[in-house]
Amino acid sequence: MSGFSAAQGERSAHATAVLGPELHSRLASTKVLLVGAGGIGCELLKNIVLTGFGHITLLDLDTIDLSNLNRQFLFRKKDVKQSKALVAARTASAFNPNVKITPIHGNIKEPHFDIAWFRQFDIVMNALDNLDARRHVNKMCMAANVPLVESGTAGYLGQVQPILKDRTECFDCIPKPTPKTFPVCTIRSTPSQPIHCIVWAKSYLLPQLFGEDENAGGELDEAEKQGENAQEIATLRKEQTAFKAVRTALRSTEPQSEGPSAAQMAFDKVFHSDILNLLSMADMWRTRAPPTPLDFDAIANGTFVLDKKSNGAGHDGRPSNGTNGTAATNGKNGASSTATTGSSSSSATKLKDQKSLSLRDSLELFVSSTERLAARVRAGEDTISFDKDDDDTLDFVTAAANLRSAAYGIPGKSRWEVKEMAGNIIPAIATTNAIIAGLIVLQSFHLLRKSYNALRNVHVQFRPNLPLSTIRTCLPNPNCGVCRDTYTEVLCDPARVSLGEIVEGILGSGESEDDGTGAREVSVYEGQRVLSDPDWDDNNDRTLESLSVTRGKFLTIADEDGELGTVQVGIGILPPNHPVDGPALILPTPLPKPPRMPKPSTPTSVPVEPPTSVKRPAPDDDDDIVPLAKRPRTNGDANRTEAVTPSKKRKLDEDGLLLLDTADEALGDVEVIEIE
Numbered sequence: 001m002s003g004f005s006a007a008q009g010e011r012s013a014h015a016t017a018v019l020g021p022e023l024h025s026r027l028a029s030t031k032v033l034l035v036g037a038g039g040i041g042c043e044l045l046k047n048i049v050l051t052g053f054g055h056i057t058l059l060d061l062d063t064i065d066l067s068n069l070n071r072q073f074l075f076r077k078k079d080v081k082q083s084k085a086l087v088a089a090r091t092a093s094a095f096n097p098n099v100k101i102t103p104i105h106g107n108i109k110e111p112h113f114d115i116a117w118f119r120q121f122d123i124v125m126n127a128l129d130n131l132d133a134r135r136h137v138n139k140m141c142m143a144a145n146v147p148l149v150e151s152g153t154a155g156y157l158g159q160v161q162p163i164l165k166d167r168t169e170c171f172d173c174i175p176k177p178t179p180k181t182f183p184v185c186t187i188r189s190t191p192s193q194p195i196h197c198i199v200w201a202k203s204y205l206l207p208q209l210f211g212e213d214e215n216a217g218g219e220l221d222e223a224e225k226q227g228e229n230a231q232e233i234a235t236l237r238k239e240q241t242a243f244k245a246v247r248t249a250l251r252s253t254e255p256q257s258e259g260p261s262a263a264q265m266a267f268d269k270v271f272h273s274d275i276l277n278l279l280s281m282a283d284m285w286r287t288r289a290p291p292t293p294l295d296f297d298a299i300a301n302g303t304f305v306l307d308k309k310s311n312g313a314g315h316d317g318r319p320s321n322g323t324n325g326t327a328a329t330n331g332k333n334g335a336s337s338t339a340t341t342g343s344s345s346s347s348a349t350k351l352k353d354q355k356s357l358s359l360r361d362s363l364e365l366f367v368s369s370t371e372r373l374a375a376r377v378r379a380g381e382d383t384i385s386f387d388k389d390d391d392d393t394l395d396f397v398t399a400a401a402n403l404r405s406a407a408y409g410i411p412g413k414s415r416w417e418v419k420e421m422a423g424n425i426i427p428a429i430a431t432t433n434a435i436i437a438g439l440i441v442l443q444s445f446h447l448l449r450k451s452y453n454a455l456r457n458v459h460v461q462f463r464p465n466l467p468l469s470t471i472r473t474c475l476p477n478p479n480c481g482v483c484r485d486t487y488t489e490v491l492c493d494p495a496r497v498s499l500g501e502i503v504e505g506i507l508g509s510g511e512s513e514d515d516g517t518g519a520r521e522v523s524v525y526e527g528q529r530v531l532s533d534p535d536w537d538d539n540n541d542r543t544l545e546s547l548s549v550t551r552g553k554f555l556t557i558a559d560e561d562g563e564l565g566t567v568q569v570g571i572g573i574l575p576p577n578h579p580v581d582g583p584a585l586i587l588p589t590p591l592p593k594p595p596r597m598p599k600p601s602t603p604t605s606v607p608v609e610p611p612t613s614v615k616r617p618a619p620d621d622d623d624d625i626v627p628l629a630k631r632p633r634t635n636g637d638a639n640r641t642e643a644v645t646p647s648k649k650r651k652l653d654e655d656g657l658l659l660l661d662t663a664d665e666a667l668g669d670v671e672v673i674e675i676e
């Protein structure tokens, strides 16, 4: 043995003893993709480097933030603002001279990380923090048939899920609870909890003043369709228009001459005029306490008084049991003497973030944060959106939420509480990440050894006498719209190949076992867009490129009769050595043969549109806009629609928008926290 390999032998003696020489020697040539170099990712990278994995591709889209340093131990202060993947790779490479780590600073959803790219790995490990990216990696692993170990932590809780196509449930086999959402009207007119006011400040007011200048009418159209109060919606539309004047004032570089400042205009609009408008709708306040319009000057000079009942809610810093104040009066004229507008002295000694804000504190914070944000916009920042680590936006949301809470008799929240709630923050616990990272490695050994009976879903739970629980993995959900599909891939030049060619090519002649199913009535989708169906083939002659179906995307071919499973066709590019005058399309061999679908055992109870009921107008020839989905993919089973087609709701949820659910959904503060 040379000196080097003797050292290597010593280094890996423990791992060899534990794993056995066969698996251990295989690790050196095993290719791992690790997605995410955050809390779990850093721990996991250290583990797999020390275990002896030889080829690691580490991908993360983000740069290092100061707040990462308390738990992402591969990073140091000097690394802040640098790529997580690059720094983590550099730090961890030093732990084992035999490892080759390839860092990629990028988003795993980028199109060039296509099926062929995923296929090069023996195993994929997820260390992500959002559903969207997790779903994406899950689907790519199904398409490329690569084992995946999925994981997540939330405070003291965590879980690891080994995933292998056809053998275990995939990440999407069990629908995930979507983040809690609120009816538009609860947020916009009738908040009853602090979280409603925080969501309003973060997702409505901040974008209205400093976000893109877009017409938010769509949300109201949708609310109207959902049957929400028409008069209320008309009032909200009026509000919308009035925002324009405030936006303009905030952006104006003209020196202010007379009249209220832009910050005061914003205040007067949202905390005074809009509330007066709402109060004019008497119907709305028959069954609930009406809000109190706030008065800028009176709050500023300490003469503003909120009715005790409506404001007995913590604006003086004390916790309150009352959440829904009863009839509030405009404190200026009211007889109540519970003025809580002065600066809160009792909490003066508290840390700034934990201090409860008096009404005047909130007003001052509102003015100063609005001015700071306005100055940024005037200095050229196009749009500003909420970021819990951006003090200006956090101050703005804290102040606006507390002012709104005061108007509605809702308890106030400290800056720290607002940060937690608005940032959907769950404290990250380094120990939980470390435990989970260890468990990921153990499950990946089972996958690599093909000891499938040993695979377990493992949960770290908050039970001191049973901190870990393990559950045998289950077979895939037969109705899963992700892992039950048949995956295949075409290599093509999307600028030269038409939709029709691909679909015909994939269906094949059906004459032999390897030659597909033969022509069938199918609908073709890309994501949620319908590209063709048996009644509508206008897009068939269009190139994939003109339909925006390019590398990394999937064409979904669904059998209209529901007899055969759905085929997912991944779009790959032609090989580098492909002759320029060669064919623009290389089909897979053999062609996919989706399985026969079992007939639904019970007659479908959910009414579905008949397959060919509606013809959509053909798009104009020169119209580049591709049609939107006419109906969800059903795969012949009406009950599958939710699982098969990512609903608009899910999409919007992922974008963090407010949605209409049931009219009177009441949620505790905790429920809004999305556990990833």
Ligand SMILES: Nc1ncnc2c1ncn2[C@@H]1O[C@H](COP(=O)(O)OP(=O)(O)OP(=O)(O)O)[C@@H](O)[C@H]1O
Residues within 6 Å of the ligand: 035, 036, 037, 038, 039, 040, 041, 059, 060, 061, 062, 067, 068, 084, 106, 107, 108, 109, 127, 128, 129, 130, 133, 428
């Ligand atoms: N689509 C994606 N492509 C690549 N990396 C991603 C993608 N989505 C999330 N990530 C990365 O996954 C990691 C998740 O790590 P973690 O949950 O610790 O989050 P964090 O951003 O480091 O911490 P925090 O959110 O608490 O500030 C992050 O580094 C994030 O950049």
Ligand SMILES: [Zn+2]
Residues within 6 Å of the ligand: 169, 170, 171, 172, 173, 174, 476, 477, 480, 481, 482, 483, 484
């Ligand atoms: Zn599945």
